[in-house]
Amino acid sequence: MNRSEDDPKKTPLNDIHVSGGGRMTLFAGYMLPVQYEGVIAEHNAVRTAAGIFDVSHMGEILFEGSDSLRNIQHVMSNDFSKMKDGGVKYSLILNEDGGVKDDVLVYKFNQEKFLIVVNAANRSKDFEWLASQASGVVSVKDVSDYFALIALQGPKSRDILSGLANASHIPEKYYTFIDRATVAGVECMISRTGYTGELGYELYAKSEDACTLWRALLEAGRDFGLIPAGLGARDTLRLEAGMPLYGHEMDESVTPFEAGLGFAVKMSKDDFVGKTALAEKREPKRIRAGMKITGRGIVRENETVRVGDEIIGRTTSGTHAPYLKYPIAMASVEVSYSAPGTKTVCDVRGRAIEAEIAPLPFYRTGRS
Numbered sequence: 001m002n003r004s005e006d007d008p009k010k011t012p013l014n015d016i017h018v019s020g021g022g023r024m025t026l027f028a029g030y031m032l033p034v035q036y037e038g039v040i041a042e043h044n045a046v047r048t049a050a051g052i053f054d055v056s057h058m059g060e061i062l063f064e065g066s067d068s069l070r071n072i073q074h075v076m077s078n079d080f081s082k083m084k085d086g087g088v089k090y091s092l093i094l095n096e097d098g099g100v101k102d103d104v105l106v107y108k109f110n111q112e113k114f115l116i117v118v119n120a121a122n123r124s125k126d127f128e129w130l131a132s133q134a135s136g137v138v139s140v141k142d143v144s145d146y147f148a149l150i151a152l153q154g155p156k157s158r159d160i161l162s163g164l165a166n167a168s169h170i171p172e173k174y175y176t177f178i179d180r181a182t183v184a185g186v187e188c189m190i191s192r193t194g195y196t197g198e199l200g201y202e203l204y205a206k207s208e209d210a211c212t213l214w215r216a217l218l219e220a221g222r223d224f225g226l227i228p229a230g231l232g233a234r235d236t237l238r239l240e241a242g243m244p245l246y247g248h249e250m251d252e253s254v255t256p257f258e259a260g261l262g263f264a265v266k267m268s269k270d271d272f273v274g275k276t277a278l279a280e281k282r283e284p285k286r287i288r289a290g291m292k293i294t295g296r297g298i299v300r301e302n303e304t305v306r307v308g309d310e311i312i313g314r315t316t317s318g319t320h321a322p323y324l325k326y327p328i329a330m331a332s333v334e335v336s337y338s339a340p341g342t343k344t345v346c347d348v349r350g351r352a353i354e355a356e357i358a359p360l361p362f363y364r365t366g367r368s
Contacts, residue, residue: 197241
C-alpha cells in the first residue's frame, strides 16, 4: 500500500526524533529525520567517531521450513549453498528479464531459516513476489513491523557497543551476525553491516524495545562523540563509499552487470529467476562509474554526461562529499568511456560542469 503525506507511518523511535530536534520528512511512507545537527556534522561524525541512525523503515521477510534454502537459491542471484550459519550475504532479486527488482541482505540462521532485509519502498512488492514464488515446505512472512532497526556506524562504534554488551555478543567479522545478543539489557540481533563504508553494526530489536536501546547507545557513546544522524548523512556517506541506491543506480530496467554488481550474481549455480536473460547480457554497453567533479558546481541525479558533443550517459546520484571536501557523482556511462581519468562534462541547468571518471569507491576504510 502506498502511503500519502496525510497517512504516514511512524517508526517506534518517532517521538524520540521529534523531541530530540530531528527535522522530519516523509520517506518511503515513513516519517524519518533527514537531519539533526546538520548533514555535514553528522556525516563527519560517522567518519571520525560514530553516528546512530533509525533505519526501522527497512523491510524484513522471513523464510522458514525445510525448503527454505531451495527457495532462496531460486529467487536470489547470489549462491547460498555453502553459506555458513550466522553469515550475511548481499544479493539481488531479479525479474525474468534480468533487471533488478531489489538489492537485499540475506541472513542465514540455519538451513531452514533465512531473513531477507529489503528496501523500504519495495517491501510490499518484494513480499508479494517472493511469496508467489514459494514452493514446497516453506513459509514466507513479512515480519517488518516486529523489528526496530538501529544502525551504529563509525570507527568508535565497537568501543561504544563494548560498554553495553558482552564481547561474545559482538560479531567480529564483516557480514556476520549474532542471533541472540543482549545490549544494555535489551535482547537483539547484531550484525556487522552498514551503509556508510565504515566499521559499524546494525541492531535488530523488538519494536517496543527500540527507545530503551536508542537511549542506552546514545548515553554510552556520549564520550566517544556519538551523535544521532538522519537520512541526509546516510545518503552522502553511502555515496562517498560508492554504494548504489535502489531507484538511482539500479531498477528493473538495469541489469546487475550494468550496475557494477556482477559479484552478487553466480551464473554457475542452478537456474534462478533472471539467469537465462542475463546469459545474453553479460557484456553491458553501459556501466556504473564514479565521477569527480572538477569544475565549479554540484551535479545531482539525471544530468547528461558527455565527452565533447557526444552524450555518453547520465548521472544517477550526486552530492558534495563532506569528508572528501569535493563534489562527486555516480553515473551510468558507455563502457568505452568508463576508464578512470576520462574527461567529461555534465550539463546542469544550462551550465557545463567539468568532471572526470573516478574509481569507486571514492572513500575506503579498512573497517578494522
